[in-house]
Amino acid sequence: MAVLCAAGLAGAQTAPVQPMGTTFGFAPLPPNPNATPGQIIDEVKAGVLAHDVGFLGHHIEHGPDVNLEMLFTSPDFLSIIGSPRPHIGGDINTAGATSDGFFGLTWGISLIQNLFQPDDYVFATGSLGGAVHDGYELSAPDGHKRLGSPVLFRESAEIGYQITPTISVSAILDHISNANLAPRNAGITSAGARVGVKF
Numbered sequence: 001m002a003v004l005c006a007a008g009l010a011g012a013q014t015a016p017v018q019p020m021g022t023t024f025g026f027a028p029l030p031p032n033p034n035a036t037p038g039q040i041i042d043e044v045k046a047g048v049l050a051h052d053v054g055f056l057g058h059h060i061e062h063g064p065d066v067n068l069e070m071l072f073t074s075p076d077f078l079s080i081i082g083s084p085r086p087h088i089g090g091d092i093n094t095a096g097a098t099s100d101g102f103f104g105l106t107w108g109i110s111l112i113q114n115l116f117q118p119d120d121y122v123f124a125t126g127s128l129g130g131a132v133h134d135g136y137e138l139s140a141p142d143g144h145k146r147l148g149s150p151v152l153f154r155e156s157a158e159i160g161y162q163i164t165p166t167i168s169v170s171a172i173l174d175h176i177s178n179a180n181l182a183p184r185n186a187g188i189t190s191a192g193a194r195v196g197v198k199f
Contacts (some may be wrong), residue, residue, distance in 0.1 A: 027110040033165040043071045047194030057187040063095020104129015126154045148182030168196040
């Protein structure tokens with residue numbers, strides 16, 4: 001009996017550890033591994049977007065945008081709507097076209113886990129909020145859009161890859177418009193790539 005137990009223990013000790021396999025399916029985003037109690041800033045993202053790509057509207061304005069966004073730790077009271085992260089950010093147009101500052105809430109899910117290595121994942125996020133801009137409202141010179149109102153709605157969709165627990169890369173599409181609540185509603189849709197860093 002003792003010999004059998006010893007053999008069993010020896011076998012258990014030498015058995016190879018199986019790597020965690022890739023899994024598919026919707027799951028909540030993993031928590032920030034660097035987060036500390038009371039932490040306010042969760043993540044910062046920066047990237048470059050093609051301005052006014054013509055999706056959901058006509059392509060009139062030009063020039064790349066520098067995109068900057070700060071996402072905050074979701075406060076407890078937002079758990080009732082899925083714990084979105086509040087965000088603020090801006091799209092700075094480098095060719096003198098419309099720039100904007102934006103704010104709102106961002107929801108996220110993990111789609112594929114452990115794709116290339118343990119703890120990496122493919123994620124998708126969506127956001128809703130508002131934006132203020134420095135563009136034109138009811139009349140505009142050539143090469144600029146008539147956005148209709150100084151405050152607009154903003155939505156975004158993003159898909160990305162969390163390379164490490166703190167670094168991600170992603171592609172994003174964002175759109176600002178007034179949802180036809182003003183006499184003019186040209187809208188601007190921009191698309192590009194970003195890098196994210198969690199704190």
